Amino acid sequence: MQGLMYRYINLIDAMNYRVGRIMMYGIFVMMGILLWSSISKTFFVPSLWTLEVAQFAMVAYYMLGGPYSIQMGSNVRMDLLYGEWSDHRKAQVDAMTVLFLIVYLGFLLWGGWESLMYSFSYGGERSSSVWRPYLWPIKSIMVIGIFLMLLQAVSEFFKDILRIKGHDVGAKL
Template structure:
């Protein structure tokens, strides 16, 4: 494999590892927001921002951890036949099926970019009482989808290397 492709795979996987490890700790942020919500409801007037902040934190946790989850192989896979195949046969099938994922992620990213641009242009805000701006969470979603797309391309390069008898 050309060195630039090997470098691409290593950089993408390192980036997704770092972002995924960061995203893991968002569960503690989520727990803190929900804990504050419970305490504030018991002692004070209930805050308006906690429910939506918990939702935004959960979205960031889920989307930013997506590429890391793919990287670890923690995604759900139909293993009826796949587990019995040789690594080369698995790589051959993955080379075909990864295109479905790449096309799907490209469509989602395209829609996400369009939605983010719209959010900036009109100053889109949530329809709740708190009314936070929507652009920041849309940026996070777009970034997470972009990382999953990069990880899919890294998978494709890795599978092609496997088919060639090389290892990255």
């Protein structure tokens, strides 16, 4: 069972690490879109699409970068008591709290999937803006991001279980 956990951890961590490193450059995509928006509004005819595309890029950046953030331990944590605890105690508390995250992400994934299916079912749901882009591409990215976060949360749970049993899976970043 522990061998299976290690393989799962290695596979999911490697995949989310690569996706996260690629998504780090998404900030430059957003900057380029917003720069074009500023230039076009100042010197040319304003583009209708720039604000919405920047919002979609931000959603993709956030959702696909989330698993990497969880993996790196850069999520927000209240450190009132946590910093003074032993590694074993931290693993116990983290294993319990990550279960809440897994349940939350499960509901979020279910809702995201339902919303994506709704988007497909009516000939393509569209935004209510003047530009009216289809919403299924960004909803697909959201579902993929939530799914990757769920996989990473399970990986973190397995790491905590192994830490509780005394195995060395690396220090929590």
